[in-house]
Amino acid sequence: MNPFSLSIEGLEKKARAIRRRIIVLNAESPAGGHTGADLSQVELLTALYFRILNCSVELKDSKERDIYIQSKGHAVGGYYCVLAEAGFIPVEWLSTYQHADSHLPGHPVRHKTPGVELNTGALGHGLPVAVGLALAAKRDNSKRRIFVVTGDGELTEGSNWEAALVAAHYQLDNLFIINDKNNLQLAGATKDIMNTDPLDEKWRAFGMEVTQCNGNDMADVVATLEALQPNGKPHVIIANTTKGAGVSFIQGRPEWHHRVPKGEEITLALEELKDE
Amino acid sequence: MSNSEHLATVMVNAFIDAVDRGVDLVPVVADSTSTAKISPFVKKYPERLVNVGIAEQVLVGTAAGLALGGKIAVTCNAAPFLISRANEQIKIDVCYNNTNVKLFGLNSGASYGPLASTHHSIDDISVLRGFGNIEIYAPSCPIECRQIIDYALEHVGPVYIRLDGKALPELHDENYQFTPGKIDVLRQGHDIALVAMGSTVHEIVTAATQLAESGIDATVINVPSIRPCDTNQLLEILKPHRAVVSVEEHNINGGIGSLVAEVLAEAGCAIPLRRLGIPDGGYAIAADRAATRAHHEIDAAGIVKQATALFQAQKK
Numbered sequence: 001m002n003p004f005s006l007s008i009e010g011l012e013k014k015a016r017a018i019r020r021r022i023i024v025l026n027a028e029s030p031a032g033g034h035t036g037a038d039l040s041q042v043e044l045l046t047a048l049y050f051r052i053l054n055c056s057v058e059l060k061d062s063k064e065r066d067i068y069i070q071s072k073g074h075a076v077g078g079y080y081c082v083l084a085e086a087g088f089i090p091v092e093w094l095s096t097y098q099h100a101d102s103h104l105p106g107h108p109v110r111h112k113t114p115g116v117e118l119n120t121g122a123l124g125h126g127l128p129v130a131v132g133l134a135l136a137a138k139r140d141n142s143k144r145r146i147f148v149v150t151g152d153g154e155l156t157e158g159s160n161w162e163a164a165l166v167a168a169h170y171q172l173d174n175l176f177i178i179n180d181k182n183n184l185q186l187a188g189a190t191k192d193i194m195n196t197d198p199l200d201e202k203w204r205a206f207g208m209e210v211t212q213c214n215g216n217d218m219a220d221v222v223a224t225l226e227a228l229q230p231n232g233k234p235h236v237i238i239a240n241t242t243k244g245a246g247v248s249f250i251q252g253r254p255e256w257h258h259r260v261p262k263g264e265e266i267t268l269a270l271e272e273l274k275d276e
Numbered sequence: 277m278s279n280s281e282h283l284a285t286v287m288v289n290a291f292i293d294a295v296d297r298g299v300d301l302v303p304v305v306a307d308s309t310s311t312a313k314i315s316p317f318v319k320k321y322p323e324r325l326v327n328v329g330i331a332e333q334v335l336v337g338t339a340a341g342l343a344l345g346g347k348i349a350v351t352c353n354a355a356p357f358l359i360s361r362a363n364e365q366i367k368i369d370v371c372y373n374n375t376n377v378k379l380f381g382l383n384s385g386a387s388y389g390p391l392a393s394t395h396h397s398i399d400d401i402s403v404l405r406g407f408g409n410i411e412i413y414a415p416s417c418p419i420e421c422r423q424i425i426d427y428a429l430e431h432v433g434p435v436y437i438r439l440d441g442k443a444l445p446e447l448h449d450e451n452y453q454f455t456p457g458k459i460d461v462l463r464q465g466h467d468i469a470l471v472a473m474g475s476t477v478h479e480i481v482t483a484a485t486q487l488a489e490s491g492i493d494a495t496v497i498n499v500p501s502i503r504p505c506d507t508n509q510l511l512e513i514l515k516p517h518r519a520v521v522s523v524e525e526h527n528i529n530g531g532i533g534s535l536v537a538e539v540l541a542e543a544g545c546a547i548p549l550r551r552l553g554i555p556d557g558g559y560a561i562a563a564d565r566a567a568t569r570a571h572h573e574i575d576a577a578g579i580v581k582q583a584t585a586l587f588q589a590q591k592k
Contacts, residue, residue, distance in 0.1 A: 063346060110373065118344070119373050122364055128334045129369055132341015132349070135326060139302070140346070159365070162334035170326075 021081035026260035031098040036244040036256035038078030071126020072151035073107040088115030124157025134175040153185030168207030173230040182243035215239025280443040281418040290425040312352035332361035340369035355381030355397035385525030387441025392562035402530020410434040412502040416477035417447040423454035440475035457504035465493035469517040483579035528553040
């Protein structure tokens with residue numbers, strides 16, 4: 001049971017609050033940030049932490065709690081904002097993002113940050129580890145589910161496809177692979193750098209159950225995740241997102257992969273993200 | 277010599293006994309069931325093994341996930357593929373995440389001999405010494421191997437165990453007590469110290485006997501515990517000698533020879549050291565064990581030759 005279980009409207013409001021925090025967190029970072037990637041996954045992480053996941057601070061030691069793995073570790077700024085809103089870390093820590101030896105390094109580190117389940121940053125690591133977690137839960141007859149968010153550029157790492165074979169072979173229907181498909185990566189458009197489309201057909205060929213949603217539409221994200229039932233196949237959710245979603249001058253712009261808001265941009269972004 | 281046993285067999289027996297006593301152990305293999313000689317385990321516990329196919333990255337990633345899920349995950353495959361193909365998974369998923377994974381490097385060194393350099397792991401110790409918080413062991417014989425494995429399964433955290441690929445005779449009896457970090461002196465001499473890890477300990481034992489016949493009294497030092505390593509103890513053992521020779525079926529860079537060099541140099545101890553192993557910038561030749569060791573002078577004859585020359589040079 002999720003301790004918040006917010007309504008769609010409540011989740012949308014929470015998502016705006018998280019986006020505001022992402023803007024400020026990146027603006028205060030002394031070492032840049034991944035603002036675009038942080039913003040594209042906001043609906044996904046908000047839906048997970050405030051409605052879907054059986055996960056909370058109190059369930060830290062429970063073997064039944066669901067596990068979330070942030071495989072696209074560079075979007076850690078957004079992840080920290082979600083963890084702060086969900087009570088895993090103090091909100092005051094957000095202003096220490098990427099400061100020297102702080103609790104919030106530039107990629108997730110579980111011995112630094114409560115709530116973080118896996119150290120990631122090098123890409124293609126989340127899914128293989130998630131497969132092991134899902135296997136362990138199956139062997140224990142646990143209700144635990146494993147959710148992992150990957151980038152779409154990240155899917156060119158071969159380790160993901162090794163893991164896909166294993167997940168399907170062992171019928172890990174407690175595994176939920178969410179692709180934050182924002183179509184942009186460090187150097188440009190994913191389709192130009194190394195095309196991964198048609199992504200759904202690839203996953204299906206590997207034996208997954210594949211669904212798609214608008215990953216920046218909260219109602220669609222929630223309806224899609226809540227409709228999934230165990231059926232012997234690992235679940236893939238292709239979440240079609242916009243990099244930098246929610247801020248007009250950031251969204252869809254590749255230069256915001258590794259750029260942070262400055263000066264007037266901060267004010268403008270926060271104005272756009274105000275609650276109505 | 278009698279009582280020879282394959283270290284993979286020792287490993288599998290340790291696994292069976294662990295599960296028998298209630299340890300939630302899950303072996304993970306990459307189509308390496310025969311390499312790991314694991315069929316007796318599978319026969320007794322058919323539901324436990326995870327086989328990921330020929331895919332070392334997911335082998336190690338899955339093991340890390342199983343460990344995070346509460347299992348004691350043990351990977352069993354050929355050392356060269358484990359160390360090189362899954363290098364980043366070992367670094368991040370196992371070491372950096374400090375997961376309770378035990379990595380078994382099977383058929384290590386040049387055990388695969390004629391199968392050539394794709395199948396040799398002459399870099400595993402140097403690679404893993406560069407990684408954080410993983411303990412590193414190289415057992416020399418079946419009794420020591422079993423004690424190291426039993427310790428590793430009790431210890432919470434990453435462990436690498438380098439297993440030789442041939443049946444090895446005993447060097448110890450049942451009174452032997454392996455202790456992590458401790459150095460094992462098999463023969464106390466006065467003239468020259470011979471230091472080795474793993475299967476090459478057998479070569480220095482033989483070499484010491486031959487050296488004694490020519491009047492050189494050698495100390496025989498087995499270092500099964502590369503990390504942790506009681507370097508103070510190692511230094512005190514080495515100090516009284518006029519020369520040191522290290523021997524390993526491993527590159528001379530980053531292995532036991534480097535460890536000895538670091539200990540001596542950091543103590544300002546000017547004892548001459550000769551590192552025997554696969555030379556800097558080189559590969560092990562593709563040949564059977566006897567020919568490989570003879571070529572690289574890490575067999576008893578080569579050690580005697582090198583140790584005698586080094587010792588004579590110091591006497592002048």
